[in-house]
Amino acid sequence: MRIIRSPAAMQRQALAWRRDGVRVGLVPTMGCLHAGHMSLVRRARQAVGPRGVVVVSIYVNPTQFAPHEDFRRYPRDAARDCRACREGGVDVVFRPSDPAMYAGGRARGHSTYVAEERLSRTMEGASRPMHFRGVTTVVAKLFNLVLPELAVFGAKDFQQAAIVRRMTRDLNFPVKVVVVPTVREPDGLALSSRNAYLEPAMRTRARALWQAIAKARAGVRARPAPGAAALKRHLTRFIERQPGARVDYLEFFDPATLEPRRRVRAGTRFALAVFLGRTRLIDNARL
Numbered sequence: 001m002r003i004i005r006s007p008a009a010m011q012r013q014a015l016a017w018r019r020d021g022v023r024v025g026l027v028p029t030m031g032c033l034h035a036g037h038m039s040l041v042r043r044a045r046q047a048v049g050p051r052g053v054v055v056v057s058i059y060v061n062p063t064q065f066a067p068h069e070d071f072r073r074y075p076r077d078a079a080r081d082c083r084a085c086r087e088g089g090v091d092v093v094f095r096p097s098d099p100a101m102y103a104g105g106r107a108r109g110h111s112t113y114v115a116e117e118r119l120s121r122t123m124e125g126a127s128r129p130m131h132f133r134g135v136t137t138v139v140a141k142l143f144n145l146v147l148p149e150l151a152v153f154g155a156k157d158f159q160q161a162a163i164v165r166r167m168t169r170d171l172n173f174p175v176k177v178v179v180v181p182t183v184r185e186p187d188g189l190a191l192s193s194r195n196a197y198l199e200p201a202m203r204t205r206a207r208a209l210w211q212a213i214a215k216a217r218a219g220v221r222a223r224p225a226p227g228a229a230a231l232k233r234h235l236t237r238f239i240e241r242q243p244g245a246r247v248d249y250l251e252f253f254d255p256a257t258l259e260p261r262r263r264v265r266a267g268t269r270f271a272l273a274v275f276l277g278r279t280r281l282i283d284n285a286r287l
């Protein structure tokens with residue numbers, strides 16, 4: 001396995017692969033890799049085959065964090081991540097530094113951004129206003145540096161995957177966006193690098209997210225098309241019964257347009273963001 005740190009070297013390698021007809025699969029990550037990421041790696045390998053190459057990018061992207069968010073304390077463990085990639089059969093880890101990615105440190109000297117303007121308005125986009133602009137910008141840069149034929153994303157970030165897919169279509173990137181189901185702990189908690197922040201008591205309370213999804217599913221089974229507002233109130237009360245839990249948002253929405261739905265039916269998507277102390281977790285599921 002090779003570790004490439006310079007964007008220019010990454011792009012040179014990608015151009016050489018393209019000339020040689022090598023198939024390339026990209027798994028963009030911010031590191032702190034867990035079993036969910038490794039399922040993306042397996043999917044990329046399955047797509048490009050044993051003669052293709054799988055590239056994992058590890059980069060905590062500063063432009064998708066607001067100044068008050070957890071950019072500085074986001075968990076980073078390059079040695080552990082590289083080991084996991086080696087054991088997972090990854091060919092190249094692309095691990096650029098901030099100055100290299102954004103010409104001169106935290107967005108200094110860099111003044112071009114890619115912004116999706118419709119799907120980014122709700123949920124994560126409403127709560128974290130500049131977040132998706134940072135995501136689409138860095139993903140566009142990664143597409144240009146790695147030149148993959150496919151890129152694999154996790155369904156836990158359902159809105160992110162929809163926005164990346166839209167950007168790829170709108171800007172004609174010749175990249176297939178593949179979305180892989182969420183990997184969960186035995187008690188239902190979605191795997192996330194931010195789970196590392198949870199102390200034992202909060203970890204136990206974090207089950208409330210999956211329990212809320214189960215309750216939403218039960219709500220849809222019990223009555224035809226229940227109202228979203230009443231269901232949100234009920235689920236907010238349920239989640240906030242956990243000490244230290246605060247709902248950031250709950251949304252019922254159309255999985256294709258991401259538009260909120262006033263009535264909840266089978267097939268509606270449900271997403272939620274919940275603070276457990278200072279840790280903010282997200283999850284979603286089809287009802």
Ligand code: PAF
Binds near residue numbers: 029059160
């Ligand atoms: O999902 C993530 O880890 C990040 O948002 C991504 C796609 C790697 C962009 O920084």
